[in-house]
Structures are given as structure tokens and as C-alpha cells.
Amino acid sequence: MTIPTEHTDPARRHVESVVIVNTGDGKGKSTAAFGIVVRGVARGWRVGVVQFIKSGNWRVGEEQVCRDRLGVEWWALGEGFSWDSDDLSRDEAVARAAWDHARQLIGDGAHRLVVLDEITYPMNWGWIDSGEVVAALAERPAGVNVVCTGRDAPSELVAVADTVTEMRKVKHAYDTGVMAKKGIDY
Ligand code: ATP
Ligand code: MG
Numbered sequence: 047m048t049i050p051t052e053h054t055d056p057a058r059r060h061v062e063s064v065v066i067v068n069t070g071d072g073k074g075k076s077t078a079a080f081g082i083v084v085r086g087v088a089r090g091w092r093v094g095v096v097q098f099i100k101s102g103n104w105r106v107g108e109e110q111v112c113r114d115r116l117g118v119e120w121w122a123l124g125e126g127f128s129w130d131s132d133d134l135s136r137d138e139a140v141a142r143a144a145w146d147h148a149r150q151l152i153g154d155g156a157h158r159l160v161v162l163d164e165i166t167y168p169m170n171w172g173w174i175d176s177g178e179v180v181a182a183l184a185e186r187p188a189g190v191n192v193v194c195t196g197r198d199a200p201s202e203l204v205a206v207a208d209t210v211t212e213m214r215k216v217k218h219a220y221d222t223g224v225m226a227k228k229g230i231d232y
Contacts, residue, residue, distance in 0.1 A: 062188040063158075064208040069166065069199035072213035073231075079161050079193045080108050086191070087116045091158035096148040097122040098141060098196075099164040107232050119157075121147060141168040149178070155187030166196030169203065180206045 066082070068075035086093045095112065100123045112118035123144055145168070152160050168174045180202045183192055194203060204210050226232060 061208075063186070063191040065183050065186075065206060066191070066193045067199050067203055067207040067210040068193065068195045068213065069197060069204075069210065070212035070214050071197055072215035073218060074213045075195040075197075076163055078211070078213075079163060079195050080112070082191075082193055083112060083118060083159065083161060084116070086159040087118065089158075092119075092156060093117075093159045093161075094119045094151050094157045095121070095161040095163060096144055096151065096165075097163045098144055098168050099123060100137075107228070138168075138171075138173045141173045144168075145174040145179070149182045152182050152186050152190055152192060155190055158189055159191045159193070162192065162194045164196045165194050166199050166203070169196075169200050170198055176200050176202050179203065183207075 066079075068078050083093055083095065093112075093116075095118055097120075109120055109122065113120050121144065123140055145165075148160065148162055148165075151157060165174075165179070169176045169179060183203075183206050186192065194207070199207075199210065220226070
């Protein structure tokens with residue numbers, strides 16, 4: 047099957063890694079990121095996930111299966127990140143701690159895939175420095191693939207990415223009052 051592109055076909059080449067951004071207001075950004083996690087695991091990759099939004103209990107589904115059955119290393123806000131600041135709000139300080147960890151994870155080069163789930167929010171709120179994120183992505187070790195998710199991806203993030211997909215909401219069950227569903231939404 048030939049995938050049509052908007053451009054005239056460039057010469058094809060292999061790259062060691064890519065940066066992917068899943069953004070937009072429709073459902074599927076994180077789901078698609080976890081789909082790539084499964085692909086990476088299938089290839090024997092070491093995979094890390096950092097979640098930048100507090101998940102409460104509703105994320106336990108994918109977190110548990112990724113950790114316990116797929117051997118994915120997983121860090122979620124609200125557990126495991128300590129902070130030491132009197133000037134910042136707790137949420138902001140924890141988001142920064144999560145970013146410090148994610149930056150290290152990317153820079154170390156030990157993981158072939160790093161997912162930064164919902165990272166656009168702390169970037170847009172000014173809690174973590176978009177310039178730092180972009181620099182870490184641009185300077186990443188050659189073999190480290192990164193997937194970023196979240197609405198309203200900042201333009202600098204879009205610029206540094208290889209593949210950017212905007213999930214556009216055509217309909218969402220939530221808008222008609224349907225509650226989030228186990229197995230579908232979490
Ligand atoms: P998912 O995790 O299902 O792939 P997502 O990552 O695209 O969703 P988020 O904004 O992270 O979207 O959504 C978090 C939660 O809100 C999920 O349970 C998701 O199913 C739900 N959701 C996603 N898009 C919408 C929407 N447009 N309206 C209402 N709820 C949504
Ligand atoms: Mg999401």
C-alpha cells in the first residue's frame with residue numbers, strides 16, 4: 047500500500063529515532079502513545095513513561111499492565127517525586143521534579159522509548175521551561191525515541207518533532223453526559 051504524502055517524495059532514509067507529538071482536543075492522544083509503548087516492548091526495547099498530570103486511580107489500568115506485565119518503567123506525578131521549594135506551589139514543584147527526571151531519562155540514552163504523557167500542560171502553564179524541553183529533545187542520544195502528549199502543543203514542541211498528529215474531536219460521549227468507561231478511557 048502506498049501512503050500518500052502532501053510532498054513530492056523525498057529520498058528515503060533511516061533515522062535512529064524520532065520525536066512524536068500527539069495533540070488536539072479529541073480522544074486518543076495517550077491511547078496512541080501506549081500503542082507505541084506496546085510496539086517498543088515487542089521489539090525488546092527498554093521503555094520509560096513519565097506522566098505529568100496527577101492520575102488519581104483512573105490510570106491504574108495501563109500503569110499496572112505496563113509495569114507488571116510489560117516491564118515498562120513508569121513514573122506518575124504524585125508518587126516518587128520529591129521537591130524542595132518554598133517559592134513554588136506544590137504542583138509546580140512536583141511537575142519540575144518530574145521534568146528533571148524525564149530529562150535525565152532521555153539524556154542517559156538507556157531507554158529506546160520515553161513517553162512524556164500530558165507534558166504540554168506544565169509547558170503551557172509555565173511550570174517547566176519549554177526551551178529546556180525542546181533542547182533535551184534536540185540533543186537527545188541518537189537512539190532515544192520520544193512521544194509527547196497533551197492538548198495545545200506549544201509551537202516550539204511542534205517544530206522540534208518529526209511527526210505531529212492533532213486528534214480533532216468530532217464527537218465525545220462525555221459531552222452527552224456519558225461517564226468515563228473502564229477499559230475504554232482508563
Ligand atoms: P485517552 O487517554 O483516552 O487517549 P487523551 O489522552 O486523548 O485520551 P486527555 O485529554 O488526556 O485525552 O483525556 C483524559 C481523559 O479524558 C481520558 O479518559 C479521555 O478518554 C477523556 N477525553 C479525551 N478527550 C476528551 C474530550 N474531548 N472530551 C471529554 N473527555 C475526553
Ligand atoms: Mg491523555
